[in-house]
Amino acid sequence: MxxxxxxxxxxxxxxxxxxxxxxxxxxxxxxxxxxxxxxxxxxxxxxxxxxxxxxxxxxxxxxxxxxxxxxxxxxxxxxxxxxxxxxxxxxxxxxxxxxxxxxxxxxxxxxxxxxxxxxxxxxxxxxxxxxxxxxxxxxxxxxxxxxxxxxxxxxxxxxxxxxxxxxxxxxxxxxxxxxxxxxxxxxxxxxxxxxxxxxxxxxxxxxxxxxxxxxxxxxxxxxxxxxxxxxxxxxxxxxxxxxxxxxxxxxxxxxxxxxxxxxxxxxxxxxxxxxxxxxxxxxxxxxxxxxxxxxxxxxxxxxxxxxxxxxxxxxxxxxxxxxxxxxxxxxxxxxxxxxxxxxRDRMDLPAAAPVTVIPVGSATAEALRTAAALRSSGIRTRLAPAGRKLRKALASASADGTPFVILVGEDEAASGTVRLKEMASMNESVLDIEETIYKIERSLRLPFRYYL
Missing domain, CATH: 3.30.930.10 (Bira Bifunctional Protein; Domain 2)
Structure with a gap:
């Protein structure tokens, strides 16, 4: 064809x-x-x-x-x-x-x-x-x-x-x-x-x-x-x-x-x-x-x-x-x-969404709810496939240049929190979703290119 x-x-x-x-x-x-x-x-x-x-x-x-x-x-x-x-x-x-x-x-x-x-x-x-x-x-x-x-x-x-x-x-x-x-x-x-x-x-x-x-x-x-x-x-x-x-x-x-x-x-x-x-x-x-x-x-x-x-x-x-x-x-x-x-070669566009949400274990539903909250706040968000090995999911996000990864597992789902990983420093913090959105917004300053 x-x-x-x-x-x-x-x-x-x-x-x-x-x-x-x-x-x-x-x-x-x-x-x-x-x-x-x-x-x-x-x-x-x-x-x-x-x-x-x-x-x-x-x-x-x-x-x-x-x-x-x-x-x-x-x-x-x-x-x-x-x-x-x-x-x-x-x-x-x-x-x-x-x-x-x-x-x-x-x-x-x-x-x-x-x-x-x-x-x-x-x-x-x-x-x-x-x-x-x-x-x-x-x-x-x-x-x-x-x-x-x-x-x-x-x-x-x-x-x-x-x-x-x-x-x-x-x-x-x-x-x-x-x-x-x-x-x-x-x-x-x-x-x-x-x-x-x-x-x-x-x-x-x-x-x-x-x-x-x-x-x-x-x-x-x-x-x-x-x-x-x-x-x-x-x-x-x-x-x-x-x-x-x-x-x-x-x-x-x-x-x-x-x-x-x-x-x-x-x-x-x-x-x-x-x-x-x-x-x-x-x-x-x-x-x-x-x-x-x-x-x-x-x-x-x-x-x-x-x-x-x-x-x-x-x-x-x-x-x-x-x-x-x-x-x-x-x-x-x-x-x-x-x-x-x-x-074509002048415009600076990101290779991926600024945030990737990775479900860990059986927390797929909670990962979907987390991604929905981020998107409702105007942040472009990618949801990683469920069941993928965590090491491979993190490597993929790193290769795409994703600034933030959010891990949602069974423990986070039970406590109503998420685990926010900053990919540049690899620092992690456990926060509720409102704190997570606030921190991402302050870090990204939400330039136009990150919106949907």
């Missing part, structure tokens, strides 16, 4: 780390007043393939199936479209509405480090806030989450409305602008020369393609023939935005105004150094209508995105059958798999 390619099973320390990451994220989400939600994994195919949903490239990676009623269905490839469906089906929900969701999604794409075909996404979305404070708050939330996880990140951001204004000013036709955005989004992975070639292959006017490449590389058009991938470094800054506005006279256009408004908010909350404007960032999904952003490991040790999102005001109205009505919506998705790649 073997797993389907691109899927895996999680257990032991790795699953403990995944659960720990989820708990830390949930703590931040709820501190920002986001409520938990679960959406359907299985969806109708027309929903997932609609032009205002994921876009052509992601639809190619979608898992499709027919049920016994010959209905065409698909597994969700993200959490955004199913969430938009929920809002479209419940038009009376009070707004603004904030939600978070942890859920598996499925994409039949290439498998590589940090990218699986079945993987967990962690999304936060807010519906009903039209101003840039929604984007600023989610970028602030992202900085808090990664700070809590101990990952130093850079948040790169752009605005698709401004991107369209720039591309059309550079000579890209309105009909080709969306396809050109998808090509530009490949800049970091494919390189500037590959982007230039693909723009031409998609039918972009050669002069317009040359101008776009010049703008991305920070060079004059005459120099773009010799531009290298390294030249793109000059694009990821606020100065790139001002340079484009000045070159094409688009500084007063709606998208440019949105960029300036968000810039001002990010500066006011102290995130301008962590959040960098990047004109090449477009995000691959076609439903984004305004600001888009992605989080990257600031050290450069991990190249792929750790999460991203943006504004998508059009999807819900389209799904509800009222395409002229916009629902102001902004979202952010964290990739648990790439985050795990960075944290």
């Amino acid at each position: 073997q797993n389907v390619k691109g899927t895996t099973d999680y257990y032991g320390k790795e699953q403990a780390i995944r659960s720990r990451i989820r708990s830390l994220m949930q703590e931040v989400f709820e501190r920002y007043d986001y409520d938990s939600m679960e959406t359907a994994v299985l969806n109708e195919l027309p929903l997932l393939t609609a032009k205002y949903s994921g876009g052509g490239e992601i639809v190619q990676e979608m898992y499709r199936l027919n049920d016994r009623g010959e209905r065409q269905l698909g597994l969700r490839y993200d959490l955004t479209v199913p969430f938009a469906k929920v809002i479209a089906m419940q038009p009376g929900l009070p707004l603004p509405m904030r939600r978070y969701e942890f859920g598996k999604v499925f994409r039949d794409g290439p498998v590589k480090r940090g990218r699986m075909r079945e993987f967990m996404q962690c999304d936060v979305d807010v519906v009903g806030i039209r101003g840039p404070e929604a984007e600023a708050e989610l970028m602030q939330l992202a900085a808090d989450v990664f700070g809590k996880l101990g990952i130093d990140v850079t948040l790169r951001w752009n605005n698709r409305r401004f991107l369209s204004e720039w591309l059309q000013a550079a000579g890209v036709s309105a009909e080709l602008a969306a396809d050109a955005m998808l090509t530009i989004d490949k800049l970091a992975k494919a390189g500037i020369n590959a982007v230039h070639s693909e723009l031409l292959a998609k039918g972009v006017d050669p002069g317009a393609a040359q101008s776009v490449i010049a703008d991305l590389s920070g060079t004059d058009a005459a120099e773009t023939a010799d531009a290298t991938d390294a030249a793109v470094d000059g694009g990821a800054s606020v100065s790139a935005f001002e340079r484009l506005c000045g070159k094409y006279g688009i500084g007063m256009c709606p998208g440019a105004q949105e960029v300036r408004s968000l810039q001002a908010l990010l500066a006011a909350i102290g995130l301008e150094e962590q959040c960098l404007f990047d004109p090449s960032l477009t995000r691959g999904l076609s439903f984004y209508t305004g600001t888009v952003y992605e989080a990257f490991d600031a050290s450069g040790s991990y190249a792929s995105s750790l999460g991203g999102g943006g504004r998508y005001d059009a999807i819900i109205g389209q799904l509800a059958g009222i395409p002229d009505t916009e629902y102001a919506t902004v979202g952010l998705s964290f990739g648990l798999e790439p985050i795990m790649e960075l944290l």
